Amino acid sequence: MGKVIFGVDLGGTTVKMGYFDTEGNVKDKWEIPTRKDENGKNILPDIAASIKKKMAEQGMEKNDVIGVGIGVPGPVDANGVIYKAANLGWDVFSVKEELAVLLGGIPVEAGNDANVAALGEMWQGGGRGYKNLVAVTLGTGVGGGIIVEGKILTGATGAGGEIGHIHIVEDEPETCGCGNHGCLEQYASATGIARLAKRRLAKDDKASVLRSGEISAKTVFDAVKAGDELAKEVAKEFGMYLGKGLAAVACVVNPEIFVIGGGVSKAGDVLFEYIVDEYKKYVFRGSRDAKFALATLGNDAGIYGAAKLVLG
Amino acid sequence: MGKVIFGVDLGGTTVKMGYFDTEGNVKDKWEIPTRKDENGKNILPDIAASIKKKMAEQGMEKNDVIGVGIGVPGPVDANGVIYKAANLGWDVFSVKEELAVLLGGIPVEAGNDANVAALGEMWQGGGRGYKNLVAVTLGTGVGGGIIVEGKILTGATGAGGEIGHIHIVEDEPETCGCGNHGCLEQYASATGIARLAKRRLAKDDKASVLRSGEISAKTVFDAVKAGDELAKEVAKEFGMYLGKGLAAVACVVNPEIFVIGGGVSKAGDVLFEYIVDEYKKYVFRGSRDAKFALATLGNDAGIYGAAKLVLG
Numbered sequence: 001m002g003k004v005i006f007g008v009d010l011g012g013t014t015v016k017m018g019y020f021d022t023e024g025n026v027k028d029k030w031e032i033p034t035r036k037d038e039n040g041k042n043i044l045p046d047i048a049a050s051i052k053k054k055m056a057e058q059g060m061e062k063n064d065v066i067g068v069g070i071g072v073p074g075p076v077d078a079n080g081v082i083y084k085a086a087n088l089g090w091d092v093f094s095v096k097e098e099l100a101v102l103l104g105g106i107p108v109e110a111g112n113d114a115n116v117a118a119l120g121e122m123w124q125g126g127g128r129g130y131k132n133l134v135a136v137t138l139g140t141g142v143g144g145g146i147i148v149e150g151k152i153l154t155g156a157t158g159a160g161g162e163i164g165h166i167h168i169v170e171d172e173p174e175t176c177g178c179g180n181h182g183c184l185e186q187y188a189s190a191t192g193i194a195r196l197a198k199r200r201l202a203k204d205d206k207a208s209v210l211r212s213g214e215i216s217a218k219t220v221f222d223a224v225k226a227g228d229e230l231a232k233e234v235a236k237e238f239g240m241y242l243g244k245g246l247a248a249v250a251c252v253v254n255p256e257i258f259v260i261g262g263g264v265s266k267a268g269d270v271l272f273e274y275i276v277d278e279y280k281k282y283v284f285r286g287s288r289d290a291k292f293a294l295a296t297l298g299n300d301a302g303i304y305g306a307a308k309l310v311l312g
Numbered sequence: 313m314g315k316v317i318f319g320v321d322l323g324g325t326t327v328k329m330g331y332f333d334t335e336g337n338v339k340d341k342w343e344i345p346t347r348k349d350e351n352g353k354n355i356l357p358d359i360a361a362s363i364k365k366k367m368a369e370q371g372m373e374k375n376d377v378i379g380v381g382i383g384v385p386g387p388v389d390a391n392g393v394i395y396k397a398a399n400l401g402w403d404v405f406s407v408k409e410e411l412a413v414l415l416g417g418i419p420v421e422a423g424n425d426a427n428v429a430a431l432g433e434m435w436q437g438g439g440r441g442y443k444n445l446v447a448v449t450l451g452t453g454v455g456g457g458i459i460v461e462g463k464i465l466t467g468a469t470g471a472g473g474e475i476g477h478i479h480i481v482e483d484e485p486e487t488c489g490c491g492n493h494g495c496l497e498q499y500a501s502a503t504g505i506a507r508l509a510k511r512r513l514a515k516d517d518k519a520s521v522l523r524s525g526e527i528s529a530k531t532v533f534d535a536v537k538a539g540d541e542l543a544k545e546v547a548k549e550f551g552m553y554l555g556k557g558l559a560a561v562a563c564v565v566n567p568e569i570f571v572i573g574g575g576v577s578k579a580g581d582v583l584f585e586y587i588v589d590e591y592k593k594y595v596f597r598g599s600r601d602a603k604f605a606l607a608t609l610g611n612d613a614g615i616y617g618a619a620k621l622v623l624g
Binding site for chain 1: 387390444456458460461465466467468469470471472473474475477478479490491492556559560561562563564565566567568593594595596597598599601602
C-alpha cells in the first residue's frame with residue numbers, strides 16, 4: 001500500500017473525513033457527529049479515535065500515514081493555532097499540536113475551513129492547474145480563500161480572504177452579521193440575492209414569476225433561466241456588486257482564476273453572464289483576463305484541501 | 313571584508329544603486345543616468361558596468377557578492393521576467409537572466425519597483441519587525457506593495473498590489489490614468505487631494521487660505537495644520553476614501569501594518585487622524601487592529617528592498 005494522507009473538515013454539526021493517496025485520489029470518506037457539549041472537549045479525541053479505527057481496519061501503520069490535515073471553522077494562524085471558534089465552544093489553542101499528540105505523533109496541519117476548501121479546489125477541483133487562485137463561496141454568507149503561489153494566504157490574525165466584508169454599498173440601512181453596513185455579503189450571498197429580489201419586487205408592480213411562491217437565490221436564478229425580466233434585473237444587480245467586489249480583490253492579489261462555489265453556484269454558468277462583464281469594467285487592466293470557473297468538489301472541498309495542507 | 317549585496321532601483325531618469333552588508337547597513341550609494349534611447353538597450357549593460365567598477369574600486373571578488381537585486385518600473389513575474397516597461401522602451405524578457413549574464417554569473421533577483429520598495433520598508437524602514445505588510449505610496453498616483461510572510465505578493469501577471477485602482481466612487485466624470493472611473497488613486501494621490509480641494513472650493517464661498525496661491529497636497533495639509541476648516545473637510549474626504557480602500561485591502565490580505573510613503577506622507581502623523589478612524593469603520597473586525605506607520609526610507613526604499621530580494 002502506498003502512503004496516505006487523512007483530510008478532516010470540522011463543521012458545526014458533522015466532521016467530514018477521508019483519506020487520499022498522494023495523487024489526490026480519495027480512497028474512502030465518512031462522517032462522525034461533532035460533539036459540541038462541554039466546550040467541544042471531545043471533538044479532537046473523537047477525530048483521533050476515528051482515524052485510528054480506520055487505520056486499524058485498513059491495516060495501516062503509523063508510517064503509512066504522511067499526515068493529517070484539518071480545516072476548522074474559525075481563524076487559524078500559520079502555526080495551526082485557533083483563535084476561538086464560538087460555534088464549537090473552543091478558545092485559543094494549537095489544534096495542530098493537540099491533535100498530533102492524540103494521534104501519537106502523526107504530523108498534523110491545520111487551517112481555516114474556507115481557506116482549506118480553496119486549497120482543495122486548487123488541488124483537485126475547479127482551480128486545478130493554477131497556483132494563484134481566489135475561491136469564492138456564495139452560501140448563507142460570502143466566504144473567500146486566497147491561494148498565492150500554491151499556499152493559503154492566512155493573514156496576520158487568520159482573517160485573510162474575508163472578502164464578504166468588503167464595503168460595497170453606501171447608505172445600507174440593514175446591518176451585516178459583522179456589524180458593518182454595505183458589505184458584499186449583504187448582496188451576493190444566497191440571503192443577499194433574496195434581499196435584492198424582495199427590494200426589487202417592492203419597488204413597483206412589474207410582473208414576475210417571483211411574485212408567487214418562495215423567494216430564494218435558487219428561485220431567482222430559475223426565473224432568470226426561464227426568461228423572467230424582473231429576475232434578470234436582480235441578477236444584474238447581484239453581478240454588479242459581486243463583479244465590483246472581485247475587481248477589488250484582484251487589484252490586491254491579481255489571481256489567475258476565481259473559483260465560485262457554495263449553494264448559489266448551483267445556478268451554474270449563467271452566473272458568469274452577470275459577473276464577468278461587471279468585473280472587467282471595474283478591474284485594473286493587469287487583472288482583466290483572470291478566468292472564472294465553478295467549484296467542482298462541493299462539500300468534499302474541505303477534506304481534499306485538508307489533505308493537501310499536509311503535502312504543502 | 314564580509315559579503316555584500318548590491319541593490320539597484322531602476323527609474324525613468326536615474327538608476328539608484330547601493331551596496332549593503334547582510335545586516336542591512338548601506339555601505340555606499342550612488343546614481344547613474346538611465347539611457348532610454350534605442351529601446352533602453354544600454355540600461356542593463358550600464359548597470360552591470362557600474363557594479364563591476366564599484367567592485368574593482370573596493371577590491372571585491374565575485375564571491376564577495378551574494379547577489380544583485382533590481383527593482384524595475386513595470387510588471388515582473390516570480391521568475392524575474394518583465395512584461396513590458398513602456399517608460400524604458402522595454403519589451404518582454406528576463407531581467408534576472410540578462411543581468412546575471414552581464415555580471416558574469418553573479419546571482420540576480422528582479423521585482424517590480426513598488427513591490428521592492430515595500431520589501432525595503434519591511435526590512436529596514438517603517439515596517440521593520442513585521443512580515444505581513446502593505447506599503448502604500450501616495451505620490452502622483454497611489455501605488456502598493458503587499459508583503460505576505462516576508463515575501464512579495466507578485467500576482468499572476470505582476471499586478472499584485474495595484475491598490476490605487478480599487479473602485480471607490482460611483483459616477484466619477486473624470487477618467488483615471490488606467491482608463492477606469494472612480495479609482496482610489498483619483499482621490500488619495502497628491503493629484504487626487506488637489507482635485508478634492510478644487511472641487512470643495514468651487515462648491516461655495518467658505519473662507520480658506522487655499523483660496524489664494526497654489527493648491528497641492530502639501531498646501532492642503534499645511535492649511536490643515538494651521539487650522540483651516542475647509543482644508544480639514546478636504547482631508548476628511550481624502551481620509552474617508554483612503555480608509556475605505558485600505559479596509560478593502562485588509563479584507564483580502566489581513567496585514568499586521570500599513571506603511572504609508574510617497575510625497576503626501578511628508579505631511580506626517582496628521583494623515584493618520586484622517587485615515588485610521590475611517591479604516592476602522594469599514595474594515596472587518598479581524599483586521600481592525602492593524603497598525604499604521606510612516607515609511608522612513610524615502611527614495612532609498614528601492615535599493616534596500618532590491619538587496620533584500622536577494623537575501624530572500
